[in-house]
Amino acid sequence: MPAPHKLNLGVACILVLGSIAPKANAATAVQITNFGANPTGIGMYLYTPNNVVAKPAILVGVHACHGKGLDVCNSGGTFAKEADKYGFLLVCPSAVSSDGCWDVHSSASLTHGGGGDAGGIVSMVNYLVANKNGDASRVFVAGHSSGGMMTNVLLGAYPDVFKAGAAFAGVPFACFAQGSIDNLGWSSTCAQGKVSMTGEQWGALVRAAYPSYAGKRPRIQFWHGTTDDTLSFHNFGEEIKEWTNVLGVNETPSSTENDAVQSGWVRTRYTDAGGVVRVEAIQETGQPHNLVVNGAEAIHFFGLDGSNPDPDAGSPSGGATGAGGVPAAGTAGASSAAGSNGTAGSGGSGGASGAGSTPNSGGAQPETGPAGMAGTGANNSAGAGITQAGGTAAAGSSSSGATSTPASRAPSDSSSCSVSPALSRRNPTHGLFVLLALFALVARRAEPRRSRPS
16 A cells, blocks of 8 residues: 555645646637627627737738638637737638628729618728727728638728728629629629729729728738639739729839749839838749638738838837828838748648539539638648648648647656746745645655554
C-alpha cells in the first residue's frame, strides 16, 4: 500500500491542478436577430474572438452566391482566424434569396438609405456600434464573388460607414444594373465582361448613390483571377477605372510589383498626392473564379494588423476628401506589402465546396460555391491565403491552428507535483494556492510517524 503522505500529496496535486487548469472556450459565431431595419430579412451572424479588444474594429465578411453567413463566420475561416489574431469583430450577413446571391442591382441597394440587402447590412454595423462598443471609425468589408460585388456596393452607397474594403472576384459598383438582367438579378452582360465605361462614367454612378456626400471616401483593394469564366477578368480593369476616378487618383498605377504575393501575380497601386495607397489591385495570374482569398493581405491593407499606418487617422495622414472624391494633399506613407507570402508548403486544405457548384435552374447563376472563404477545418496558416474549390493551393505552411500541450504527468511513483508554467500564469493567486498546499504537505511529512496498532 502506498505511503499515506504520497496519497495525500497526490490528492493535493489533483485539487491544485484542477483549480488552475484552463477550460476550453473556443470562440463561436452566434446569430443575432432584431438588429434594426432589415428590409429584405437577411440574417446576421457575429463572431467575437476571445481576445476582443475594448473598442474593436468591425469587419463585414460577405459570402458568395449559394453561401450563408456561417461560411465566413466559421471559427476556422480565413477572416475568423484574423479576428482571433487582432481582436476585431467579424459580422457575417446571410442572404435569403433563392440562389443565395446578393442584391447588387436594384436602386434600393445602390442608393444611400434606399434599403435593400445593403441597408440591412448597414443596420448590423450600427447594432455593433451601439451594443458591442464597436468602433464606428474602423468599419471594413470584404467578400468573394457576389460578396465582392456587395463590397463595391457598400463602399459606393455608404462611404460614411465604411473605411476600406477588399473585393475578391467582384464587379464594379452598379455593373449588375447594366444590360440584360434576369429575374434573380443576374446580369449576364456584366458577368461576361461586356460592360465598358470610362472612369468618369463609372465614377458618376458611384457619386449618384449619395449625391450630397462630401467626406472622405473609403480605400479599396481588388483581387481577380485571369482565367475567371464566371465573372470575366475584364471587370477587374473596369473596377480600377471606376474607383481611381471616385478616389481622385491617376488611372496609371503609381507602382507595379511582379511576383506579388505569389509567383506570376501582379500588384498595382494607385496613390494620392500624399503617397497614400487609395486603390490596390492584385492580378491572380492563372487563377479561376474560385481564386485564392488571402485574408491576411486584406487585413494588412486595412491596417488591422498594426503594421500598416492608418492613412485616415488625423494630421499624419492624407487630408480630407472634397466633394467628388478628390483628396487633398497629405503626408501618410503608402502601405507596404506585408510578408503574407507563406513559405513553400502544402497550402492547406480549403473548406468544403459550397453548395450549388452547378448552374442554377434556368441558367441564372453559373457561379460555383466558395470553399475557402471560411471552409470548416481550413488548414492554411494565416497569411498564406486559402484555396477555393477549383483553384490551386496557395503557398504557405500548413497549420491546423494553435494547440495546447497538456502539462507533463508526473511519474506514478513520484512524490513531486509538477505545475505547467503556462497554467501558473493564468492568475496571480494560483501561485499562492500552490505554495500553501506545498507548505501543508511538507509540514505533514515532517510529523513523527506513529506505529499502526496491531
